[in-house]
Amino acid sequence: MGTVQCDICLMTSDVVRINDSGVCEFCDLHLKLEDSYPKGEWDKILFKIKRAGRKKDYNCLIGISGGFDSSTLLWFAVNKWGLRPMVIHFDNHYNSREAEHNIRLLEKNLGIEVVRFHVDKIDYDRMNKAFLWAGVPDADIPNDMVMTSLMYETANKYGIKYILNGHDFRTEGSTPVAWTYMDAKYMEDVYKNYALGRTPTIPLFTFREQIYYTLKGIRQVRPFYYNKINLDFWKSNLINNYGFHDYKYKHGENYYTMFVGYKLLPEKFGIDKRIVYLSARIRSGKITRAQAIEKLREEITLPSEVINIAESNKHLVDRRVRDRLEFNRYNFKRYRILIWLMMKLGVVPYTFYKKYCR
Numbered sequence: 001m002g003t004v005q006c007d008i009c010l011m012t013s014d015v016v017r018i019n020d021s022g023v024c025e026f027c028d029l030h031l032k033l034e035d036s037y038p039k040g041e042w043d044k045i046l047f048k049i050k051r052a053g054r055k056k057d058y059n060c061l062i063g064i065s066g067g068f069d070s071s072t073l074l075w076f077a078v079n080k081w082g083l084r085p086m087v088i089h090f091d092n093h094y095n096s097r098e099a100e101h102n103i104r105l106l107e108k109n110l111g112i113e114v115v116r117f118h119v120d121k122i123d124y125d126r127m128n129k130a131f132l133w134a135g136v137p138d139a140d141i142p143n144d145m146v147m148t149s150l151m152y153e154t155a156n157k158y159g160i161k162y163i164l165n166g167h168d169f170r171t172e173g174s175t176p177v178a179w180t181y182m183d184a185k186y187m188e189d190v191y192k193n194y195a196l197g198r199t200p201t202i203p204l205f206t207f208r209e210q211i212y213y214t215l216k217g218i219r220q221v222r223p224f225y226y227n228k229i230n231l232d233f234w235k236s237n238l239i240n241n242y243g244f245h246d247y248k249y250k251h252g253e254n255y256y257t258m259f260v261g262y263k264l265l266p267e268k269f270g271i272d273k274r275i276v277y278l279s280a281r282i283r284s285g286k287i288t289r290a291q292a293i294e295k296l297r298e299e300i301t302l303p304s305e306v307i308n309i310a311e312s313n314k315h316l317v318d319r320r321v322r323d324r325l326e327f328n329r330y331n332f333k334r335y336r337i338l339i340w341l342m343m344k345l346g347v348v349p350y351t352f353y354k355k356y357c358r
């Protein structure tokens with residue numbers, strides 16, 4: 001049997017499981033998430049966040065990228081939910097001009113100070129190059145990994161118990177493991193292969209650290225799961241009324257992420273990540289399937305900064321594709337029960353459990 005497509009979204013059976021009724025696992029997941037995060041729960045969580053942060057400078061931590069989802073999250077946290085977030089930004093040296101502008105506007109409008117973390121550029125770029133050299137599709141996970149590590153480390157340092165995350169399953173969806181796989185051990189092995197056995201100095205978020213922070217009571221919360229916020233409306237609002245700068249494509253706040261998503265993945269691996277975002281929008285009724293298919297046909301014009309990244313790495317990009325199974329990895333399935341428990345505690349998202357432990 002050849003590849004089939006889900007009856008509802010744009011996912012195909014080569015990367016996700018599709019059941020006998022023709023519906024994919026991510027569409028099932030979407031319904032489950034809608035049920036699992038009732039609006040009524042949010043007030044209780046907000047109460048807990050405020051209680052945990054009493055008499056402290058901050059009661060939560062938010063990482064911002066200069067993109068619209070994290071900006072909206074911060075906006076709501078400060079202006080609507082009355083939170084006192086510590087705001088951090090991980091600067092991986094590839095911020096787009098728009099992102100820089102938006103971060104400045106957030107500081108100005110919300111009266112907050114963004115703490116910037118600059119990663120060691122040489123080592124970070126070596127990690128990025130290692131992934132290109134390895135010929136695996138996970139070329140942008142260093143960004144997410146370092147960011148996650150920084151957030152937990154900072155929360156721990158300042159005694160903050162809650163990290164707020166701007167992910168929204170209704171607009172962003174989940175990426176199939178076949179397309180993106182996150183794992184600190186794997187990252188280290190990819191790096192060692194490229195850097196002749198050397199160990200990376202940039203922070204990786206190991207499973208051991210995850211457990212440590214769990215035991216210290218640090219929790220990650222995704223407020224948009226409980227609160228159905230119209231992120232499209234908020235994006236236009238921030239642009240039209242507050243002067244935020246738009247970037248044309250999703251994740252255009254970062255040139256390297258754009259290079260991976262719009263150049264490396266489609267051209268080398270035949271992966272179009274727009275399918276993930278558009279599928280999420282179909283599931284939540286923001287777009288029809290036909291409109292989504294139409295959008296996929298749109299041609300993409302990338303900024304020169306992104307083209308430059310592709311050109312300066314051409315010798316690495318052109319290397320052969322390899323299977324990530326050739327690299328050392330965690331066996332998350334072995335820790336299934338532990339991860340299930342962490343999921344129940346709200347430490348790891350349900351999607352993580354579902355994707356990595358089944």
Ligand SMILES: [Zn+2]
Pocket residue numbers: 006007008009010011023024025026027
């Ligand atoms: Zn589907």
